[in-house]
Amino acid sequence: MSTQHRDESDTAAVEFARTLARRLAEYGDRPCIEFERRWYSGAQVGDYITRIAAALDAVGVRPHERVGVVVRNRLPHAAAVLGFLTELRPVVMINSYQSAAAIARDIEQSALVAVVADRQDWTEPVVAACEAGGVAGVAISIEEPAVAAVTAGDRSRIDHAAVERSAPGLHILTSGTTGPPKRVPIPLSALGHTVRSMTGGATAAAPDDPPELVYWPFGSIGICQLLAAPFLGKRMVLLEKFTVPDWVRAVRTYRVRRTGVQPTIVRMILEAEVPPEDLASLDYLPGGSGPLEPELREEFERRYGIPLLWAYGATEFAGSVCAWTPDLHEKFGRAKAGSVGRPLPGVLVRVVDPDSGTEVEAGASGLLEAQVAALGATWVRTTDLATVDADGFVTIHGRADGAINRGGFKILPETVRNVLLTHPAVRDACVVGVADHRLGQVPFAAVQPRQGAPAPTETELLELVRDWLPGHHVPVSIVIVDELPRNAALKARTDAVAALYRPR
Incomplete structure (x- = not known):
């Protein structure tokens, strides 16, 4: 990163942190966060922030030092993250949806x-890990004591050079669809860029605007859902996890006009016949x-008359790089239903040949690369196969690193999955590669x-694939499950699906 871009990034981070702090203070006694159907005022959220900061200060933790949050979608955790970001603190998100030993x-x-x-996550292994490393510990809870010290820490055991390397922002988790989630550092300046993109460039909300719905797992890039509400000065309804009844209640009660979804949520709404x-x-x-299949989009939009404006992004980009807008949907929606839209402001995309790295012509397939101004001038190569048409619309065709090599024949899992989804009795499917001693x-x-x-x-599904695709695409086995194994973000976990395979 150049010195100029680093300075610009630092300035953007400070401005974003100050905006968050100012907007949080402006709530005062007005409702700020609804959690478990109870509203908490800005003052109550601010009290959590103050008490957590005091607890850390009491054991000598300095404002610029890196802290971890075993994160849950709960009110105290929302306050902790918001407070840390306004303090320009580096924050490491630790997945709470794992064993106590893994957290340790x-x-x-x-x-x-x-x-x-959270108080429930201070298990014996977690306390022992903190004490062994000299790490201070603070318990938070929705009930009193809302903030309490667990371990005082021992600063003589801390590697201070390591903990002070990070810039302000979040070390967040990838979705973990192919295995354990990986942690990616996202500077606060990039988080600010993503929030501005999510809010359509708006910088403030009208007093009577409906609240934001916040339900993406905080440990992922979904944390930007949490940041968008105070950035605009809006109320938020916080759900610990997504459920159709809770989501529908919030939409219906508060007359919500827009809120983010993902494919599994779209299917769940249809399945529930809302x-x-x-x-x-x-x-x-x-x-x-x-990916949103055109058939799923068509079914949802036909039933509800609500446009689905899909986007494409990745944790490494701090959110979306391409998206549909209402205007684009009105003009191009039918013609380009399989696309993820055009690049967002401040983003450049191109498709390159996987071997040579040379940019390919419009409409040709290759690996997608993106340059996000908020992250610097570097082109970041993804593992996603994509095309960009003459109108600048991007279409994703699957992951190149997910291709199955069956004795030299390459198979994209998405190709087989899309065929399975055409069966009228199939709600969702996941296709993975499994080891074979003869074919690899x-x-x-x-x-x-x-x-x-x-x-x-299984027989009719195998015949369906055989009717549509070359023989090497036909799965060796198909299992019928009540529910696909999913992570906290409701994505199918390919590693857990592969574990279902039983060789015959």
């Missing part, structure tokens, strides 16, 4: 001076976090049937 290992490997975690009148306030639904890899699939429909048989 994360703490040991993350070069922290302190850990903030009455269209319950969603009548929605102007559109921005979405992402996975072979495709295997797990299928989740629609509720209320007769479950499809």
